[in-house]
Amino acid sequence: MTARIAVPAALPAYARLPLGFSVEPLQRALSDLPATAWQPHFNRDYFEGDWSGIALLAPADAPDSLLAGHGEPVATPLLEASPFWQDLLARLPGPIRSARLLRLGAGARIREHRDPDLGDDDGDLRLHLPIHSHEAVEFILEGRAIPMRPGELWFLDLSRSHRVENPSPHARIHLVLDCRRTPELLERIAAGLADTPPAQEARGTRQFALFRAAVHRDAELQRRLQAIDDAQSFAETAVALAAGIGLHFSEEDVRAAMQQGRRSWIEQWVI
Structure with a gap:
């Protein structure tokens, strides 16, 4: 019998999952999306500059396609028209309740905040897959910069304080996934802990x-x-x-x- 990985009693602040993706195909597929598909992020209260997104999969009851909800996930027309993004989401740990491409423009920042619903016992688990980034970009979680690189898949506990700084001349774009909390996904997070690089001082x-x-x-x-x-x-x-x-x-x-x-x-x- 295959030994099962012990599920941690408490979630870590972050972990790089044992699953990676080739960057060039991701970036090509991203460039194929129409520029008009990007829409401003719904929350105008805690960012400066360009923070926008493209929804691929969104809960049916969400009042905005970039906003989380509790209904069954529905594919957007862009996802339905793209075999690449369909195949990619099929490879990711699920079930996925929302999938969004989120862009933080050059010189933009997301101010310090928390997403408290992600800390609930039955709350979703948020994963980030960087597609475009720059060495100057910092995703700061509880005062420490998380060393995410394009093509890597990361879990982040964003019920904790976090912010993002992009002082670079380039946009930072991540695929952001909200996944149901399942034993299988928790095991993947646990499996990623051993080789997760440490966060750095911001x-x-x-x-x-x-x-x-x-x-x-x-x-x-x-x-x-x-x-x-x-x-x-x-x-x-x-x-x-x-x-x-x-x-x-x-x-x-x-x-x-x-x-x-x-x-x-x-x-x-x-x-």
Whole structure:
């Protein structure tokens, strides 16, 4: 009898699944899709720049084809017309409830947020298959950059805090899948844990740490930061001051650091 892989008692934050895909066919199939098929993402509250998508498979009850729902999945006309995408979805661990191509344009960002429904005991499991990316793109999960590369299939627990930064001159495009939580898929996630590369410290986090060190050495920087009495102005000023000395991070990096439990920023910087 074949030994079964033990299903983890708790899901990991992320895992690269033991399943990969050739990048060139993915990119060719993507380029064959009409430019008019891309539609703006429904959630306008937490992104900047171009965040758009193409639905391939969507729940029948979803009010927007890019929005999750609970009904049975229905193939869109684009999927019905494409043997390539049909074959690809058939190879992926399922059952798949939604399949979307999501594009984050050059210079765009998705701000820090959570998708709490993915953390439910019966919630879907979200998988990402990068198709186009760039070394400057960072998918940051709980403060750590996940090292996803095109052609790899990843599980991400996005009920946890996450954000995406694309400072590159190129669009980042992933195939994003919401799959039902099955023992078979949980086993695939468990099987991917052993060789999953570790997440890295995010670039903005490193730059922010250098900025904090610079503030400790510079009384003028301390004075300017001490004059600020609200978090939003503090983040904006920190980003601007850092840029003036050649360091670059976002307001999201400042807010994320604050959310991780660090408080009394001004007091910490008084020498």
